[in-house]
Amino acid sequence: MADWRISPTLALNDMVAQRQERGESIVHLGFGEVRLPAFEPLVDRLVAGASRNTYGPVAGSQAVRQAAAGYFTRRRIPTDAEQVVVGPGSKPLLLALNLVVPGDVIVPKPARNTYAPQAELAGKKVFRISIPARAGGVPDPAALQDTILAARALGRDPRIVILTLPDNPTGTVAPPELVREICALAEQEDLLIISDETYRDVLHDPRTPMLSPAEAAPRRTVVTTGLSKNLALGGWRIGVARFPDSLWGQRIRDGVISFASEVWSTLAGPMQQVAEYAFTEPQEVRQRLADSARLHGSVARALHRIMVDAGAVCRPPVGAFYVYPDFNPVREKLAARGVTDADTLSRHLVDEHGIVVLGGHLLGDDPTALRFKAATSMLYGDTVELQQQALAADDPAKLPHIREVLTRLSEAFTKLCG
Ligand SMILES: Cc1ncc(COP(=O)(O)O)c(C=O)c1O
Structure with missing residues (x-):
């Protein structure tokens, strides 16, 4: 029988669900699902x-x-x-x-x-x-x-x-x-x-x-x-x-x-x-597309800044809702924490900081590289009301509920690389 494996993103979701059931507070950056309400x-x-x-x-x-x-x-x-x-x-x-x-x-x-x-x-x-x-x-x-x-x-x-x-x-x-x-x-x-x-x-x-x-x-x-x-x-x-x-x-x-x-x-x-x-x-669909793109861009740019400030190199995001940082410049600092590759980096982030990312090795990248994918698309709020606010805001990354998560991420990555 062929070696059938579940897609790594779906396996990651199962892991997140289990941790949340145990009462852990998780920031899920590992899944590219857009948590926004369906447009009426x-x-x-x-x-x-x-x-x-x-x-x-x-x-x-x-x-x-x-x-x-x-x-x-x-x-x-x-x-x-x-x-x-x-x-x-x-x-x-x-x-x-x-x-x-x-x-x-x-x-x-x-x-x-x-x-x-x-x-x-x-x-x-x-x-x-x-x-x-x-x-x-x-x-x-x-x-x-x-x-x-x-x-x-x-x-x-x-x-x-x-x-x-x-x-x-x-x-x-x-x-x-x-x-x-x-x-x-x-x-x-x-x-x-x-x-x-x-x-x-x-x-x-x-x-x-x-x-x-x-x-x-x-x-x-x-x-x-x-x-x-x-x-x-x-x-x-x-x-x-x-x-x-x-x-x-x-x-x-x-x-x-x-x-x-x-x-x-x-x-x-x-x-x-x-x-x-x-x-x-029609015009209303174009408006919704523009609002969504503004939201994704605002939060992706904020996450990019967090990664760069922590010491990673990272291509600036211009589309979608992902950043793909490379922590090679701080490799020695990470090694002192037992982080030596994409797998140990993603495990450390979830175990020590409750942050879930998708290691670059799961995307076919070099497993020894300190790279991962982080998606912002699930950070827009846990309720339809908060998500609507995020869609309507001029600068969504400044909204309190989004800023709170970004601050948690900033503190975690500063500590990781400090
Ligand atoms: C590059 C790319 N294409 C397509 C999709 C969506 O696939 P589908 O149209 O089957 O939902 C995704 C979702 O992650 C994607 O990242």
Whole structure:
């Protein structure tokens, strides 16, 4: 029997629940779930869609695919409804892509922890490539080229590269010139690009330049996205894949639809109703997206400052709700506390300070590095009222209930590195 392991983030949640049951006070930075209330107009669409109880087309209704096509087209990626498939989250769509497209998979190091296990479930070998100093979510171009050559020399066949823009776990977005460089390499080496753009609408400043690989390499880029992060709908499971307008793109899309027809049949009708509305992006949805992005940015920047003040190096976050600090500059001080790698660092943080993070080793990073991912998305308040306050505030990090947690974090990291 294969070695099936639960996703490390879900295992972490179990650990947090057990500690909380024992009465421990925990600050949970280990899970990228957005603890914000569902936006009321989305709930209205869900209720209105409840009577949609037939299966419907596997790829999604014409109306929802048309809405998603409009969403991409407004982002400089001209799209026809025929290029879109909606499904129950982007995760199963990514798995379908892994099963449909042959060849091995290249992922950045670190990367979202789902990519590698999915590729392995599909029988592929995973090549992890370090990220550039400026931003994560894309592999370093020189290392990418070297790895492809080395892999081929060993008889492997890397065919897919997965990029994340903006990135989980670094909270950065690769600059356009870097995206162009990777796209040129993908052209040269005949790779399919899967561009996970789930956090595209969580850029803290909408003026931050972002180039989708689908603009730079339109014939060979599949884009995935969804509503889990930008509209805090993780549990509603709404995902989208957008395929290239080419024969290749059409063949991959047909494969994904065929897989979907045997596994999930179609995205639930009420969810299609929600997605159709959300992807049409009426003014109230745009406002909610802007409020959420401001909140994520404010708290992520505050957490970044805490990490840097404690002695870590850390790329400044510009998107999503993560920071990915590196405590190597204070390695000796940490060693005196028995902290020598990502695993002991994350264990020390929970045992001594009640702070839960996701060690970089669980994201494919070097286990000896003193790096971890910290998500801010569960710090916005324990009640709907506090969460609404956080959404409405000009500078949410200054709200008393958020400042209280940030102060606790600041004291803990100062002590850890002192
Ligand atoms: C990079 C990235 N893509 C997608 C998702 C969401 O996946 P889904 O659409 O299946 O909820 C996440 C959630 O952690 C993520 O970090």
